[in-house]
Structures are given as structure tokens and as C-alpha cells.
Amino acid sequence: MATWDPTPAGSEQPPGYDGHPPSxxxxxxxxxxxxxxxxxxxxxxxxxxxxxxxxxxxxxxxxxxxxxxxxxxxxxxxxxxxxxxxxxxxxxxxxxxxxxxxxxxxxxxxxxxxxxxxxxxxxxxxxxxxxxxxxxxxxxxxxxxxxxxxxxxxxxxxxxxxxxxxxxxxxxxxxxxxxxxxxxxxxxxxxxxxxxxxxxxxxxxxxxxxxxxxxxxxxxxxxxxxxxxxxxxxxxxxxxxxxSGKTLDETSAGREVQSGMEVMRRKHEAEMAELRQEMEEARRDHDVRAQREIASVRADLEEKLRRDREDRDKMRVTLDELRQQRAEELANERAAAHERELQLSNQMYQAQLDRERAANQANESLMEVKLQLAVKEADNIRLQREAAERRERDEGGGCVVM
Ligand SMILES: Nc1nc2c(ncn2[C@@H]2O[C@H](COP(=O)(O)OP(=O)(O)O)[C@@H](O)[C@H]2O)c(=O)[nH]1
Ligand SMILES: [Mg+2]
Missing domain, CATH: 3.40.50.300 (P-loop containing nucleotide triphosphate hydrolases)
Structure with a gap:
């Protein structure tokens, strides 16, 4: 799979083109x-x-x-x-x-x-x-x-x-x-x-x-x-x-997409009218919960209608406009992917640092435990030594025969 530069060397442009070199x-x-x-x-x-x-x-x-x-x-x-x-x-x-x-x-x-x-x-x-x-x-x-x-x-x-x-x-x-x-x-x-x-x-x-x-x-x-x-x-x-100069929405395929969009737009508008009615009823009944639910559904629907309008505008493009817009879209996609890649690599770097720190912390705790054990051991030994000294004193030189 590969990217494609379709420009053939020295070919004549077919009618209907402005002769711009393709980027x-x-x-x-x-x-x-x-x-x-x-x-x-x-x-x-x-x-x-x-x-x-x-x-x-x-x-x-x-x-x-x-x-x-x-x-x-x-x-x-x-x-x-x-x-x-x-x-x-x-x-x-x-x-x-x-x-x-x-x-x-x-x-x-x-x-x-x-x-x-x-x-x-x-x-x-x-x-x-x-x-x-x-x-x-x-x-x-x-x-x-x-x-x-x-x-x-x-x-x-x-x-x-x-x-x-x-x-x-x-x-x-x-x-x-x-x-x-x-x-x-x-x-x-x-x-x-x-x-x-x-x-x-x-x-x-x-x-x-x-x-x-x-x-x-x-x-x-x-x-x-x-x-x-x-x-x-x-x-x-x-x-x-x-x-020949038609915009995308004027082509046969474009009209087919438009007619599908028109069906969806009418459906969305009918749903919106229904929601308005339901909202009025909910207000009349002072049903706050229903009003909240309807408002949420309406927000979704408004977003769909906004996208319908956006799609309609995106179809009103000539060949050159489409080429320009697609070039921008692809550049934006590439930039977004690059940005995401950077974010991920930062996340990975951070995760590595965290892991090293955690490893160090684990080492520190181990040392602490060892130190405590050593302190305890030293204490024991000190106690043993003191006991031995006491015994020595009691049993030996310390036991003065009166
Ligand atoms: N049994 C059978 N499976 C197929 C055939 N062609 C494709 N598939 C399977 O159908 C699924 C979709 O195929 P794919 O080539 O990805 O379809 P695409 O979306 O049109 O590119 C994959 O799991 C294929 O392995 C076929 O002729 N016979
Ligand atoms: Mg496929």
C-alpha cells in the first residue's frame, strides 16, 4: 500500500482543468x-x-x-x-x-x-x-x-x-x-x-x-x-x-447523497417538532424530570441537525475547492496524528520515570527494612554483651568473698 502521486510525466491536461501542478x-x-x-x-x-x-x-x-x-x-x-x-x-x-x-x-x-x-x-x-x-x-x-x-x-x-x-x-x-x-x-x-x-x-x-x-x-x-x-x-x-465545472452536489452521485441527507433532515426535523410538543406538555405539568430528559434528547438532535447542515455545505464544492479542502483536511489529520504521537511518547517517558522511581522507592524500603533488622540485631548483640558482662561481673571478679 502506498501514497500515490498520479502525475504522469509531461502529460497534457484534459479539458476542464486549470493546469495547476498537483501537489x-x-x-x-x-x-x-x-x-x-x-x-x-x-x-x-x-x-x-x-x-x-x-x-x-x-x-x-x-x-x-x-x-x-x-x-x-x-x-x-x-x-x-x-x-x-x-x-x-x-x-x-x-x-x-x-x-x-x-x-x-x-x-x-x-x-x-x-x-x-x-x-x-x-x-x-x-x-x-x-x-x-x-x-x-x-x-x-x-x-x-x-x-x-x-x-x-x-x-x-x-x-x-x-x-x-x-x-x-x-x-x-x-x-x-x-x-x-x-x-x-x-x-x-x-x-x-x-x-x-x-x-x-x-x-x-x-x-x-x-x-x-x-x-x-x-x-x-x-x-x-x-x-x-x-x-x-x-x-x-x-x-x-x-x-465540466459542476459542484459535487450537482453531480449524479452528489445528488444521490443529497437525497439521502434530505430524508434524514426531514426525519430529524419531525423529531424536533415532536420534542417541542412534549416539552410544552412537561412544562404545563411542571414535570421537571421529564423536562430535563427532553432537553438532553433535544441537544443530541440539535447536534445532528448541525451536522446535516455542515454536510450540505461540504457538498457545495468545485473540483478545485474540494482539492484544496482535502489537502487541508489531510494536513490537519497528519498534524493531529503527530500531536497524538507526541503525547503518547511523553506519556511513555513519564511512565518510564515513574517505574524507575518506584523501583528506587522499593529499593529504599528494602534498605530501610534491612537497616531496622540490623539495628535490632545490634541491639540484641548489645543486650547479650551487657548480660555477659553482668554475668562475668557477678560470677567472677565482681563476686568478692567477704
Ligand atoms: N468465506 C469467505 N470469507 C471472505 C471472503 N472474502 C473475504 N472474506 C472475509 O470477510 C471479512 C471481510 O473481508 P474484507 O476483505 O476485510 O472486506 P472489505 O471490508 O470489503 O475490505 C474478512 O474476515 C475476510 O477474511 C470470501 O470470499 N469467502
Ligand atoms: Mg477493506
Missing amino acids: RPENGVTNGSSQPDTAELPALTPNDVVIAVMGVTGSGKTTFISYFAPSARIGHGLESCTSTVNIHKATIGQGTVYLIDTPGFDDTHRSDTDILREVANWLNSAYKSRIKLSGIIYLHRIADNRMSGSAMKNLRMFKRLCGEEALSCVVLATTMWSMMASAEDGARRERELMTKPEFWASMVERGSKVLRQDNNAVSAMEIMRYIMAQRRKIDLDIQKEMA
């Missing part, structure tokens, strides 16, 4: 690992084969990439491990392929707006540098017996990002076949996916290929070979739309 962080590609393993990764060129891997969290994207690139790290927790766009360099046969691991639009910690901003910025940088995708692999767990809300949302987002033309370069691959009780069940679900218009039917009609990722590295290689044999290069709708 490093603008590509929005961050290295999720603290240890870049391919620091010498060359800048991608328009001739490179670049394939994006998409799908919800847990659909198997990183696992798929790991068959070709050891730098891909698989997350086993509930949290999304691929919370940023990551590029992996892979060698397939004689050639080099760059596989792009992308975050799903179902992240536990990040809003759809933030994810779209990151993915769009990455794709914009690639477009600007004339680096085109050779294909997109969209992974889906066949073992899920129904399409969840987030799976549906992710699929809608995917279709909007791509646009119709790019669909002929898409492979829809089903994963987790080993988790199916029977192959027939899997085949039935696959048919359902391929024939229902709200699932994959329209994509298949426009040339998307349905393949199975059912045999680890072997089927993964078949999928890669299929894409590479096509020898295609594509521009996605979002890339063309933003290059």
Missing part, C-alpha cells in the same frame, strides 16, 4: 498504514493498468486485493478497515497492476458526504493526470439473503459514480460462496441479482459482467484476467461531471 496530498490518497512499504512507488502513468475495487464494508475488497498485493491488510472487526482510498501495487504475470481499495458508503464513523468527497477527489486527481481506470470490480456477498439498506444505498451510489458508459467495464463479483449452505441457493440469489431492475439487471444490460469470486486466488485471477483482456480505459461520470 502531493491533493490526490486524497492516504496510506492507512503507519509504514509505507513502497516509498519508492513510481508516479503512475496513463499506460498503467488501474482497477478500482468497490462494495460495502465486509464484501471482501481487501481480501480480493491481498491475493495480488501483500500490502493489503484485511480487517476482522466490525469497523471498516478501509476508511480511506488505498492504492496497492500488484504484479500479475509480466505486468504491473494498481488496485485501488475504496471505502464503502456504509462506514461506521464517516458520513456518506465525507466518503464521497474523498473518492471524488481521488478520481478527479486521476482524471486530471489522464490516468484512466481499466475496470471496476464491484463485490457483493452472495451469502446475504437480502439486500440491506446500506447495500442498496451503496449500489445506487456505485451506479451514479460510474454512469452508463462505464458499466461495460464493470465486473459484478459475488463473494463468500463457501458460506452458502447449497450451491443452488447461491445460483438462485445470483439470478435474482441479475434479473431485478433495482439490483443488477440494468447494469448487466449495459455490459457489466457477473462473475463468481468463489475460489480464492484462482477465481480472483480469472476476474483480473477478464478485465485485462478487455484492454479498456474508462472515464466515470463523476470525473466528467466535475471536470
Whole structure:
């Protein structure tokens, strides 16, 4: 996994760009690992084969990439491990392929707006540098017996990002076949996916290929070979739309996110109206406890509404504004991580000092005990000596015969 400078040497800029030289962080590609393993990764060129891997969290994207690139790290927790766009360099046969691991639009910690901003910025940088995708692999767990809300949302987002033309370069691959009780069940679900218009039917009609990722590295290689044999290069709708001057909220994918946000905003506003009503009743009844509880729920809701507004503003950006803002966000993230690292190293240093002090204190107490023992021992010996002297005096020279 590595950071990526997508600037190809001496390439012409496509229409819609201002010709500014790209600075490093603008590509929005961050290295999720603290240890870049391919620091010498060359800048991608328009001739490179670049394939994006998409799908919800847990659909198997990183696992798929790991068959070709050891730098891909698989997350086993509930949290999304691929919370940023990551590029992996892979060698397939004689050639080099760059596989792009992308975050799903179902992240536990990040809003759809933030994810779209990151993915769009990455794709914009690639477009600007004339680096085109050779294909997109969209992974889906066949073992899920129904399409969840987030799976549906992710699929809608995917279709909007791509646009119709790019669909002929898409492979829809089903994963987790080993988790199916029977192959027939899997085949039935696959048919359902391929024939229902709200699932994959329209994509298949426009040339998307349905393949199975059912045999680890072997089927993964078949999928890669299929894409590479096509020898295609594509521009996605979002890339063309933003290059033509649209703001992110005016793009097809942006509108999809906006409509989801609009639903949430209306829900939050309805909840707020309900709370106002409940508050009035609680006041009328002089129910202080209820008033306190309602106030606390209202504060949470106000925070959600504030974030809704913030997300709406974050979508009103042109390609250049997005690039600038992402560069700032990444710089801030880096600074925050650096600050945290400093704090931790200070904490560690302090802990070391405390440990040494504790060790010294433990030594001191040991010495004290030894000293006390020695004092006691000396006392005993003194007493013994005095007793002996007494005996000597009493029994010997001290016993004067009168
Ligand atoms: N049985 C089975 N498990 C898989 C398959 N692909 C991925 N997994 C497992 O599913 C989990 C999520 O996979 P991961 O690659 O991290 O998904 P991502 O979030 O899309 O990157 C991991 O525990 C993987 O080991 C597959 O084809 N079959
Ligand atoms: Mg992943």
C-alpha cells in the first residue's frame, strides 16, 4: 500500500482543468498504514493498468486485493478497515497492476458526504493526470439473503459514480460462496441479482459482467484476467461531471447523497417538532424530570441537525475547492496524528520515570527494612554483651568473698 502521486510525466491536461501542478496530498490518497512499504512507488502513468475495487464494508475488497498485493491488510472487526482510498501495487504475470481499495458508503464513523468527497477527489486527481481506470470490480456477498439498506444505498451510489458508459467495464463479483449452505441457493440469489431492475439487471444490460469470486486466488485471477483482456480505459461520470465545472452536489452521485441527507433532515426535523410538543406538555405539568430528559434528547438532535447542515455545505464544492479542502483536511489529520504521537511518547517517558522511581522507592524500603533488622540485631548483640558482662561481673571478679 502506498501514497500515490498520479502525475504522469509531461502529460497534457484534459479539458476542464486549470493546469495547476498537483501537489502531493491533493490526490486524497492516504496510506492507512503507519509504514509505507513502497516509498519508492513510481508516479503512475496513463499506460498503467488501474482497477478500482468497490462494495460495502465486509464484501471482501481487501481480501480480493491481498491475493495480488501483500500490502493489503484485511480487517476482522466490525469497523471498516478501509476508511480511506488505498492504492496497492500488484504484479500479475509480466505486468504491473494498481488496485485501488475504496471505502464503502456504509462506514461506521464517516458520513456518506465525507466518503464521497474523498473518492471524488481521488478520481478527479486521476482524471486530471489522464490516468484512466481499466475496470471496476464491484463485490457483493452472495451469502446475504437480502439486500440491506446500506447495500442498496451503496449500489445506487456505485451506479451514479460510474454512469452508463462505464458499466461495460464493470465486473459484478459475488463473494463468500463457501458460506452458502447449497450451491443452488447461491445460483438462485445470483439470478435474482441479475434479473431485478433495482439490483443488477440494468447494469448487466449495459455490459457489466457477473462473475463468481468463489475460489480464492484462482477465481480472483480469472476476474483480473477478464478485465485485462478487455484492454479498456474508462472515464466515470463523476470525473466528467466535475471536470465540466459542476459542484459535487450537482453531480449524479452528489445528488444521490443529497437525497439521502434530505430524508434524514426531514426525519430529524419531525423529531424536533415532536420534542417541542412534549416539552410544552412537561412544562404545563411542571414535570421537571421529564423536562430535563427532553432537553438532553433535544441537544443530541440539535447536534445532528448541525451536522446535516455542515454536510450540505461540504457538498457545495468545485473540483478545485474540494482539492484544496482535502489537502487541508489531510494536513490537519497528519498534524493531529503527530500531536497524538507526541503525547503518547511523553506519556511513555513519564511512565518510564515513574517505574524507575518506584523501583528506587522499593529499593529504599528494602534498605530501610534491612537497616531496622540490623539495628535490632545490634541491639540484641548489645543486650547479650551487657548480660555477659553482668554475668562475668557477678560470677567472677565482681563476686568478692567477704
Ligand atoms: N468465506 C469467505 N470469507 C471472505 C471472503 N472474502 C473475504 N472474506 C472475509 O470477510 C471479512 C471481510 O473481508 P474484507 O476483505 O476485510 O472486506 P472489505 O471490508 O470489503 O475490505 C474478512 O474476515 C475476510 O477474511 C470470501 O470470499 N469467502
Ligand atoms: Mg477493506
